[in-house]
Amino acid sequence: MARGTGTVDTVPQTAGTPPGGADDVSADGPPPQQLRNTYTWARALRRDWRLYTFLILPVAYLIIFRYVPMAGNIVAFRRFRPGSSMFGDEWVGFYYIEMFISDPKFWDVFLNTIVLGTLTLVVVFPLPIVLALMLNELRSRRFKKIAQTITYLPHFMSIVIVAGFVYQLTALNGTVNQVITAVGADPVSFMQRDDWFRTIYVTSEIWQVVGFGTILYLAALTTIDDQLYEAARIDGANRWQQTWHITLPGIRPTIVVLLILNIGTFMAVGFEKVLLLYNPLTYASGDVIATYIYRVALNSGSFSYGAAIGLFEALIGLTLVLSANAIAKRTVGASLW
Amino acid sequence: MVTTDQNVPDITRVRQVPKTVKDSRSYTVFRVVNATVLVIVCGVTLYPFVNLIAKAFSSHGYIVAGQVNLWPRGFNTTTLMEVLTQDRFWTGYGNTIVHTVGGTAIAMALTTTMAYALAKKHLKGRSFFIGMVVVTMFFNGGLVPNYLLISGLGFKNTVWAIIIPNAISAFNLLVMKAFFENFPNDLEEAAAIDGMTVYGIFFRIVLPLSKAVVATMILFYAVAFWNSWFPAMLYLSDPELQPVTLYLRNLLAGATGAGREAGMEEVQIGANLQAVTMLLTVIPIVCVYPFVQKYFVSGVMLGSVKG
Structure with a gap:
């Protein structure tokens, strides 16, 4: 069998020989090299039709539930009336685009989105790195394992549960206010105060994502060669210098890739969590683009207007991830693709 | 034996420091x-x-x-006791189980078959189909077009609105594809020589030997369905169909006065009742979690290995 594998592997994959042998080892054997250019769809279908049957449902699924909605953004340029098709009734050009550009409410939520996104990126993103480095300094495997198990747990909680925790802890009779009254200050009705919304949002985000976020950094840390530390120690580097000159450069590619991914989702700030945590009293700082779209479209029924804002948001997100990737590629040589 | 752990580093390892230092x-x-x-x-x-x-x-x-x-x-x-004897709560729990089992089954059927086909490097059109998947990672239709599509299909107030639209996660699919690409060729070739078709090889050789990665993917999907609440809020207005997460959300919203959006009556609901419902909702996850944690961790790391 080993010999067989060897010969198969030497044939270029584009020539059409299934590396796995698949279904046709018995059918018609590897095609001669010169036939590469004539390897047509007819031939491909004849030899691999069973594999293609595996693709029928998933591809149909992707088209209907992923690509049709993308095309559905056309409704941003067409008027939608109840009962009309999902693509709207008649062309109205940039009517809805102009509408949101001149909508002061839109710019409020746009600003809120940027502030909340930036806060999340600046505060939450570096913490898993710090936590991973701290876990990395432990010498007791048992302690490390327990700490990992505990800190990963919040990741598996539904956002509804996280919101529930927030309500419980910040309630007037909750733990946070008990601490505040214990030190002699007045209790704060956190959920009704718009100046507290961002703090609460970011804190709950830290609680939920930081632990699980260490996994990829810890994985990167295991790939750093122990001999590097050995050598540094012999050269007289202390622990701090070892961390700075060996550990951090070792996980830099991981940091960059995760940063790109985070920038890409920057505009999509935890929409579901905001929806659960905000209320009309905290709209001033809590309302973000996604929640505004939700209210405009689903509560007020202005679907075309909602779609126009959604399209704008998606395009910004796409631009962000593409440019972050390009910058990372040019400056540090690490990128997503 | 093929395991998920084949390329996954052990992140519970601690660095050995020589005693002399x-x-x-x-x-x-x-x-x-x-x-x-x-x-x-x-x-x-x-x-x-x-x-x-x-x-x-x-x-x-x-x-x-x-x-x-x-x-x-x-x-x-x-x-x-009050919550445990409440029909509304158990209806929610039952719906959550239906959504989780149904959604995960559909998602796994589509994800494993597609991942297996795309793992065959000789397949014509392969890169086109992969591109089709990758695009969905960075661009999606958005709330409004999705909502109009699902309503247009008549999925509102049916279980399909929950279990179908979230079937293929591009991330999970790429992880599985990368796994199948590393599947030993010899096994599949031997089976092909014995006259097995692709179907036989996939269902009787590849899947049984990929239990670890299949388990990981099942867990990823199952947790996502178990925790999901927003699609239910969008599409299921009938309380008989709502999952327990939405029931809980309505409790929270009712307690804070934000419940008007969900169209529910404004009642001051005791923190006690909230706490009991939350507790009953998290218990299954907290109980299962210690035993399945390692699958999630290895799944995340598999995903980071570029496909």
């Missing part, structure tokens, strides 16, 4: 501080759960007075 005094201080901070981090992570249990079993008076933190005060289980 003596820590400097300042580093010893650092290690003590480091360990202390980590203990505090763990405490803060667990505190909401502890507080939840305390509130679930306390009597209402103590909660309102703000005297419940670590331990239950005025021990009471009447609220627990």
Whole structure:
């Protein structure tokens, strides 16, 4: 069998020989090299039709539930009336685009989105790195394992549960206010105060994502060669210098890739969590683009207007991830693709 | 034997420091501080759960007075019994189970078959189909077009609105594809020589030998369906169809006065009742979690290996 594998592997994959042998080892054997250019769809279908049957449902699924909605953004340029098709009734050009550009409410939520996104990126993103480095300094495997198990747990909680925790802890009779009254200050009705919304949002985000976020950094840390530390120690580097000159450069590619991914989702700030945590009293700082779209479209029924804002948001997100990737590629040589 | 762990580093490993190396005094201080901070981090992570249990079993008076933190005060289980005998709660739980099982089954059927086909490097059109998947990672239709599509298909107030639209996660699919690409060729070739078709090879050779990665993917999907609430809020207005997460959300919203959006009556709902419902919702996850944690961890790391 080993010999067989060897010969198969030497044939270029584009020539059409299934590396796995698949279904046709018995059918018609590897095609001669010169036939590469004539390897047509007819031939491909004849030899691999069973594999293609595996693709029928998933591809149909992707088209209907992923690509049709993308095309559905056309409704941003067409008027939608109840009962009309999902693509709207008649062309109205940039009517809805102009509408949101001149909508002061839109710019409020746009600003809120940027502030909340930036806060999340600046505060939450570096913490898993710090936590991973701290876990990395432990010498007791048992302690490390327990700490990992505990800190990963919040990741598996539904956002509804996280919101529930927030309500419980910040309630007037909750733990946070008990601490505040214990030190002699007045209790704060956190959920009704718009100046507290961002703090609460970011804190709950830290609680939920930081632990699980260490996994990829810890994985990167295991790939750093122990001999590097050995050598540094012999050269007289202390622990701090070892961390700075060996550990951090070792996980830099991981940091960059995760940063790109985070920038890409920057505009999509935890929409579901905001929806659960905000209320009309905290709209001033809590309302973000996604929640505004939700209210405009689903509560007020202005679907075309909602779609126009959604399209704008998606395009910004796409631009962000593409440019972050390009910058990372040019400056540090690490990128997503 | 093929396992998920084949390329996954052991992140619970601790660095071995030779005994001959003596820590400097300042580093010893650092290690003590480091360990202390980590203990505090763990405490803060667990505190909401502890507080939840305390509130679930306390009597209402103590909660309102703000005297419940670590331990239950005025021990009471009447609220627990009340919730446990409530039809509405069990309906929600049943729906959550239906959504999780149905959604995961559909998602796994589509994801494994597509991943297997795309793992065959000779397949014509392969890169086109992969591109089709990758695009969905960075661009999606958005709330409004999706909503119009699902309503247009007549999925509103049916279980299909929950279990079909979230079937293929591009991330999970690429992880599985990368796994199948590393599947030993010899096994599949031997089966092909024995006259097995692709179907036979996939269902009788590849899948049984990929149990670890299949388990990981099932868990990823199942947790996502178990925790999901927003699609239910969008598409299921019939309380008989709503999952327990949405039931809980309506409790929270009712308690804070934000419930008008969900169209529910505004009632002040006791923190006690909230706590009991939350507790009953998290219990299954917290109980299963320690045993399946390693699959999630290896799944995340598999995903980081570029496909």
